[in-house]
Amino acid sequence: MTLEQTKEQVENTAPQRRCICCRGNGKKTGLLRFAVIQGCLCFDLRQKLPGRGYYVCAQNHCLEKAFESGFRRITKHESKELAPDVQTFVREILLPGLKKRYTEYLLAGYQSHRLLLGADSVEHAAQADQLAAYIIASDASEATAQKYRMNAERKQLPVLGLYDRSFYGCLFGKSDKVVLGWMPGTLFDEFSVLESMIRRLSAE
Ligand SMILES: [Zn+2]
Incomplete structure (x- = not known):
């Protein structure tokens, strides 16, 4: 239950x-x-x-x-x-602790080319049906979030994302990142379980 x-x-x-x-x-x-x-x-x-x-x-x-x-x-x-x-x-x-693991999964994903940064590479993967999920920063503008949510819906992909654009950019030593994407695989599977754990525990 x-x-x-x-x-x-x-x-x-x-x-x-x-x-x-x-x-x-x-x-x-x-x-x-x-x-x-x-x-x-x-x-x-x-x-x-x-x-x-x-x-x-x-x-x-x-x-x-x-x-x-x-x-x-x-x-x-x-x-x-x-x-x-x-x-x-x-x-x-x-x-x-869970947030630390969350950053580790993102870094491991980036290192192994399973995590894509930025709208261009994410959309490219989505077009090629190589995307498993979108990550949208929590402070994305309503219009941007809406656009990617619609893209995700069209491809029947989940939309993730817990933190703001500076978190997702800073983690990779880059400027703000509003959109990231996961390609399928074990890292993504475990990441998505982890994200739902953090979401649930923070909300309750
Ligand atoms: Zn239980």
Whole structure:
């Protein structure tokens, strides 16, 4: 009920894990992993810390339950508290961590030529049916946003984008970028899961 079933999750044979709160299964990379280090339950941003991992859906409903009782129950009281409260954890640890990963995916995409910067290259790829999604900066003018949303609709492509034009430009040492585009592939799949996690956690 609380796990978002995305197209990738259905199509992909990627490892699945179960949320300790709602018991729903989901793709491992779409869940948040926690691991016990020296008796402390730590958030494992990159899902690489050794030892047993505990997974929670990337949404406030399940995180709140985990902080209330889920972690205590499952670790049998062996762990100290993770953070003073779930809101502090989301604000201070989780969202900054996810934003860092978000920038890493964009850089990896650019380096491997899967991420396109600027209207010309994005539109060129869209014409050639080589585009998987648009990214539109949050501060794009209404007319610009509308134009790309219509293009995306025509090609039945998703429209992403969380941050403003200076964020997307600055990341690549360039001037402001209003429009970017992803070409299909694993990087795009994981990026789009990550973006929906950030969007959901910021909005709730
Ligand atoms: Zn859950």
